[in-house]
Amino acid sequence: xxxxxxxxxxxxxxxxxxxxxxxxxxxxxxxxxxxxxxxxxxxxxxxxxxxxxxxxxxxxxxxxxxxxxxxxxxxxxxxxxxxxxxxxxxxxxxxxxxxxxxxxxxxxxxxxxxx
Amino acid sequence: xxxxxxxxxxxxxxxxxxxxxxxxxxxxxxxxxxxxxxxxxxxxxxxxxxxxxxxxxxxxxxxxxxxxxxxxxxxxxxxxxxxxxxxxxxxxxxxxxxxxxxxxxxxxxxxxxxx
Numbered sequence: 001x002x003x004x005x006x007x008x009x010x011x012x013x014x015x016x017x018x019x020x021x022x023x024x025x026x027x028x029x030x031x032x033x034x035x036x037x038x039x040x041x042x043x044x045x046x047x048x049x050x051x052x053x054x055x056x057x058x059x060x061x062x063x064x065x066x067x068x069x070x071x072x073x074x075x076x077x078x079x080x081x082x083x084x085x086x087x088x089x090x091x092x093x094x095x096x097x098x099x100x101x102x103x104x105x106x107x108x109x110x111x112x113x114x115x
Numbered sequence: 116x117x118x119x120x121x122x123x124x125x126x127x128x129x130x131x132x133x134x135x136x137x138x139x140x141x142x143x144x145x146x147x148x149x150x151x152x153x154x155x156x157x158x159x160x161x162x163x164x165x166x167x168x169x170x171x172x173x174x175x176x177x178x179x180x181x182x183x184x185x186x187x188x189x190x191x192x193x194x195x196x197x198x199x200x201x202x203x204x205x206x207x208x209x210x211x212x213x214x215x216x217x218x219x220x221x222x223x224x225x226x227x228x229x230x
Contacts, residue, residue, distance in 0.1 A: 033217065042119070042206055042220035043160075056217065091160060093218075103150060104218060106160035 004094050004107035005074075012113045019079040019086070021110045025094030032075045033104055034067055037089040049075060082114045117141065119207050121221035128197045129229050135182070136192040136224045138207030146212040149190040151181065154204040154223070163205075166190060197228045 005024040013019050025032050030051050035043040045059040049069035060067070064082075069075040079086055089111050093104035120139045128134035140149065151163040166174045166181045174181040182191040194201055204225050208218045 035218075035220075040222075042121075042222045043208075043218070044220070045217035048217060059217065089158065093160075103162050103165060105162070106152070108157075108159045111158070 004092055004105050006090075006092050006107035006110050008110060009108060010111050010113070012115060013082050014115055015083060016081050019082050019112055021077040021079075021090050021092075021112070023075040023077070023092030023094075023107055025075070025092075026096075026105055029094035029096050029105075031095045031097065032069050033093040033095075034075075034077050035091045035093065037091060037109070039088070043091060046077075079112075082112070084114050087112055087114045117221075118219035119209055119221035121207055121224050123224045124222075125225045125227070127227050127229055128194075130199060131196055133193060133195045134197055134226065136194070136205050136207075136226065138190045138192065138221060140188050140190060140207075140209050142188075142209065142211055144211040144213045148210045148212065149181070149183070150208040150210070150218070151179070151190075151192045152206045152208060153201075154206060156203070160206070164192065194226075199228050199230060202226060202228045 004026055007022050032049045034046040036046055037043045047060050047067045048056040051071050064080045066078045089109045091109045092107045095104045118141055123137055147168045149166045153161045153163055164174050164176045164179045164181050166183045173183050178195045180193045204223045206223045207221045210218050
């Protein structure tokens with residue numbers, strides 16, 4: 001049973017370019033969450049999606065960031081016109097449901113470096 | 116206010132000894148869950164242990180146990196018989212079930228096990 005997959009594991013972008021981060025949830029999971037981890041910090045929630053729907057995007061920056069989780073294919077976190085402050089590790093997590101005890105299974109993360 | 120506070124940026128423990136990693140939390144939701152994750156240098160987030168707010172007994176998983184003191188709002192992780200492979204960052208996290216979806220993470224504790 002494959003875990004949560006993220007790719008690429010490492011991504012280098014120049015300022016102003018676009019970054020696309022992909023997340024394939026665990027088999028059977030329809031709930032996906034994105035988190036950002038800045039250096040020396042804990043993970044911060046960004047967005048929660050179900051298939052075709054954004055449920056909670058309260059942690060997403062208002063500009064340049066977007067996320068989708070289409071009915072077919074992986075979830076995508078897109079960052080347009082990246083800046084140095086976007087350099088971080090981006091983690092995707094998935095869960096089977098949103099029941100109280102449900103842990104979220106994390107992917108290995110994508111480390112974005114903006115030069 | 117911080118939802119999760121981890122006051123120990125770094126800890127050292129001798130191999131085979133026990134160590135306690137501190138975590139306090141802040142919530143007004145009566146229904147919540149507390150989680151501990153391990154993040155080794157490779158970067159992935161590994162689930163260790165879960166404690167529900169209504170659980171009567173402290174959670175245990177192998178060498179990990181959670182010292183849950185509800186009145187003090189603390190959820191300390193105890194690792195017994197430390198091993199060299201326990202060296203990693205440890206994150207405490209909380210999920211409020213009535214608001215839902217996201218995890219709140221602390222800033223982490225870096226544990227080093229000394230041979």
